[in-house]
């Protein structure tokens with residue numbers, strides 16, 4: 305499989321090159337040149353466990369890792385998950401909950417980043433080079449990326465996160481990691497500031513090659529790829545095509561669901577659930593893509609206005625016409641607003657539904673699920689459940705809600721809904737009181753570049 309950019313300026317890139325490139329050098333995002341079709345193999349695939357399924361699907365997109373080695377790396381990636389089959393399921397009335405938070409940092413991002421970390425290790429060992437990874441995080445990506453690459457001699461990882469705007473436990477999951485290759489940078493600004501600083505630094509191609517910068521944000525194709533497995537896994541275990549409801553921030557998770565459906569897996573509608581940062585919900589209900597100010601909510605991993613993976617979906621929406629896509633993105637960048645106009649056919653015709661959920665509804669859904677089933681939701685998953693309940697009658701067939709984080713990562717939010725419940729997890733309890741390492745920097749690209757030059761390895 306070769307990869308090309310949504311913006312039309314890069315093509316013929318191998319899988320490992322796409323892994324190391326992150327954002328395409330023309331400013332676009334990398335996508336496979338074609339999407340493999342597995343629709344003729346569904347009954348075989350449905351008998352596989354999670355790891356076996358990953359070992360069948362992921363290699364379809366990889367052209368430059370020897371098959372046995374890739375199978376081994378995939379198997380190793382899921383050893384540290386607490387659940388017997390990597391992901392768990394729960395039945396909550398007429399909704400199935402797909403728990404993706406059994407990895408080392410208790411968020412769904414481990415499913416991808418445990419693999420991506422090992423793929424980096426493999427790529428760098430073969431090429432005998434060193435990589436400085438730069439990532440922006442609203443909380444969960446940072447710790448999951450660190451868990452994926454900590455201690456690796458060929459990698460330094462620099463994590464930008466909004467100072468005082470991630471939960472205390474999320475911060476501790478990053479700053480208490482003692483490995484020397486881990487560098488935590490708290491930025492005086494919002495997550496969107498961190499993300500746009502990161503994009504700006506990656507677009508400085510001289511600096512990118514001087515420091516051999518790599519990306520683990522969901523702009524990195526390999527992350528999206530690794531997430532396809534659980535859509536396949538869940539959809540092959542329901543009777544009839546499944547609908548998925550996905551708590552959405554950067555659109556990476558739900559985009560993997562879109563690809564799984566394009567591959568011929570039995571998936572019906574994809575429901576995009578947002579919090580008050582509802583740019584995507586508004587887009588899917590109107591065809592207008594219009595920026596608002598960021599609002600800080602109980603589900604910080606979704607406090608995002610500009611979703612970096614949305615461009616991947618738009619590329620398919622524009623029938624792979626890079627010129628039209630570029631025009632749309634330029635409009636959006638210049639005016640904070642872009643419209644599909646008469647070309648918009650309505651969300652349903654693209655197989656999507658979308659709705660926004662406010663704080664009150666999020667808390668109500670935590671309360672209700674606890675009262676009805678004795679199950680404690682994290683606030684991100686609660687946004688998804690509230691959206692699923694709103695949409696339940698509009699989709700036919702089973703409805704799978706994605707549980708993106710363990711509630712113990714967000715005890716303050718849970719307690720707002722359930723005064724008597726303090727969700728805990730032993731891996732978080734042990735972090736309290738450990739020594740921390742971080743620097744606080746202004747939202748300034750030059751300051752960050754200087755920090756990377758001083759603390760990273762030069763290529």
Ligand SMILES: *Cc1c(COP(=O)(O)O)cnc(C)c1O
Pocket residue numbers: 411412413444445522551552553554555556557558605606684685708709
């Ligand atoms: C990252 C994250 C999300 C958002 O996922 P995207 O792929 O960015 O849409 C939702 N919930 C949690 C807990 C997360 O960590």
